[in-house]
Amino acid sequence: MSEANQPGVPDPKAATEPKGVGNDPREQNPDVAEAPGKIWFRDLDEAVIEADRCIQCASCVAACPSDSIGIDAEEKRPTLVKMCTGCSRCWDFCPRSGLRYERALELLEDERSLAEPETYAAQAADEAAEAGQDGGAVTALLAELLEAGKIDGAVVARESDEEPLRGEAFLATSREDLLEAGGSSYTQTMGLGQIDDLLADADLGDDPDLALVGTPCVIQGAAALDRYGHEPADPIALTVALMCTRTFEHERLLSQIESYDVDPEAVEKLDIRAGTLYAYDDGGESLLETDVSEFDAAGLRGCDECADFVGGAADISAGNVGSDEGYSTVVVRTETGREAWTAAAGGLETTEIDRPEALEKIAAWNERRAKSILPRGFDPEGEIGIAYEHHREVYDGTDREPQPLNPARVHQYEEWC
Numbered sequence: 001m002s003e004a005n006q007p008g009v010p011d012p013k014a015a016t017e018p019k020g021v022g023n024d025p026r027e028q029n030p031d032v033a034e035a036p037g038k039i040w041f042r043d044l045d046e047a048v049i050e051a052d053r054c055i056q057c058a059s060c061v062a063a064c065p066s067d068s069i070g071i072d073a074e075e076k077r078p079t080l081v082k083m084c085t086g087c088s089r090c091w092d093f094c095p096r097s098g099l100r101y102e103r104a105l106e107l108l109e110d111e112r113s114l115a116e117p118e119t120y121a122a123q124a125a126d127e128a129a130e131a132g133q134d135g136g137a138v139t140a141l142l143a144e145l146l147e148a149g150k151i152d153g154a155v156v157a158r159e160s161d162e163e164p165l166r167g168e169a170f171l172a173t174s175r176e177d178l179l180e181a182g183g184s185s186y187t188q189t190m191g192l193g194q195i196d197d198l199l200a201d202a203d204l205g206d207d208p209d210l211a212l213v214g215t216p217c218v219i220q221g222a223a224a225l226d227r228y229g230h231e232p233a234d235p236i237a238l239t240v241a242l243m244c245t246r247t248f249e250h251e252r253l254l255s256q257i258e259s260y261d262v263d264p265e266a267v268e269k270l271d272i273r274a275g276t277l278y279a280y281d282d283g284g285e286s287l288l289e290t291d292v293s294e295f296d297a298a299g300l301r302g303c304d305e306c307a308d309f310v311g312g313a314a315d316i317s318a319g320n321v322g323s324d325e326g327y328s329t330v331v332v333r334t335e336t337g338r339e340a341w342t343a344a345a346g347g348l349e350t351t352e353i354d355r356p357e358a359l360e361k362i363a364a365w366n367e368r369r370a371k372s373i374l375p376r377g378f379d380p381e382g383e384i385g386i387a388y389e390h391h392r393e394v395y396d397g398t399d400r401e402p403q404p405l406n407p408a409r410v411h412q413y414e415e416w417c
């Protein structure tokens with residue numbers, strides 16, 4: 001049976017968008033809106049978090065209109081912090097459950113992409129080249145925009161003071177902040193779910209314009225919230241996706257590093273380039289060089305279901321694939337991205353990307369992986385909302401099926417869900 005003919009999922013060929021009275025994926029899909037009952041955060045927890053499929057994008061946290069979802073301080077995962085109203089929005093915006101992310105990407109690209117996205121190999125013209133992971137292009141871009149008054153801050157990542165190699169969300173408001181935050185954090189920060197808190201601690205006025213940097217799934221969530229007019233997206237004026245095939249689960253990352261007799265505390269920089277993972281100390285000496293596949297088991301399992309290597313929902317994407325060492329590969333995807341890139345031109349040196357075909361190759365590999373792992377069909381033309389019942393039909397009985405709630409949390413649900 002094709003996915004389109006399954007209960008709760010209308011024939012995509014018959015779908016016209018937007019339809020319905022409102023702007024939510026749910027309202028665009030009458031069958032989803034009328035599906036039996038509400039979808040509670042506990043349903044998302046069982047289907048995604050307990051099933052070890054969460055990619056820590058924090059879209060659910062940002063999407064919750066009653067701020068009922070927070071971030072567990074210990075486990076750094078979404079958790080219920082007060083009464084859930086069963087509004088279902090966390091489900092609707094979760095790219096591992098209710099949001100058909102490939103459809104969202106298709107819509108966003110159709111609506112916003114430049115006819116010819118521009119691809120560059122880029123390097124910061126100043127000290128950002130040193131501070132950055134590759135060419136420092138993202139750091140330089142954001143620093144130039146801040147200094148030109150085009151943005152008031154940028155939600156980026158910096159390493160936790162308490163835990164090695166743990167990235168934390170950080171609101172950078174100066175060039176110095178950005179230089180400090182340069183480099184890649186290979187763990188998620190859940191920054192999308194912390195924008196209000198970050199702004200509350202800053203003094204950026206009533207209506208700040210922020211850049212949001214994150215992995216492609218984070219930017220999918222932000223762009224989907226923006227498309228459907230939800231408030232958490234309001235401050236986000238520019239999105240930058242870091243190209244990505246996988247993010248690591250922090251504990252498993254540290255264990256894997258230790259298995260090579262390397263102390264994670266001694267690792268100043270991790271780098272992944274052309275299939276090899278490197279670890280360096282603060283003097284730039286190599287501590288580890290190994291095939292990145294050795295770290296597969298340390299990755300977030302939900303990443304296997306992701307086909308968005310390049311960050312198709314972002315205004316600008318940045319990676320290293322296809323460029324020589326010391327350069328960032330930058331794809332300017334939207335008019336907003338082009339304006340930002342042009343405004344930052346003084347801080348960047350750009351040239352042609354060396355191996356454009358490498359970008360396409362890895363994106364195609366990523367999509368093949370997702371298609372082979374996703375229990376549901378991969379359907380960029382399908383309905384954007386995936387009904388809970390449909391999710392259960394296709395995931396139940398697989399090794400990605402929903403799992404019972406953690407007994408330690410059941411009391412929360414008895415009280416709040």
Ligand SMILES: Cc1cc2nc3c(=O)[nH]c(=O)nc-3n(C[C@H](O)[C@H](O)[C@H](O)COP(=O)(O)OP(=O)(O)OC[C@H]3O[C@@H](n4cnc5c(N)ncnc54)[C@H](O)[C@@H]3O)c2cc1C
Nearest residue numbers: 132133134135136137138139156157183185319320321328
């Ligand atoms: C998890 C992960 C996986 C990646 N995998 C690939 C890959 O397979 N192939 C590839 O070509 N490129 C990959 N990249 C991108 C690459 O590591 C660089 O980020 C990119 O080339 C930009 O380099 P840059 O020197 O211009 O960025 P920089 O100048 O170093 O700026 C990067 C900015 O992003 C912020 N940042 C870093 N990590 C995070 C994070 N996790 N969440 C939010 N903000 C963050 C930093 O604080 C900084 O402000 C990955 C990045 C990440 C985070």
Ligand code: SF4
Nearest residue numbers: 054055057058060094
């Ligand atoms: S994948 Fe993202 S939206 Fe889904 S539960 Fe995890 S953090 Fe929330």
Ligand code: SF4
Nearest residue numbers: 217244245246303306
């Ligand atoms: S591989 Fe995909 S799902 Fe995983 S962190 Fe990267 S963008 Fe997110």
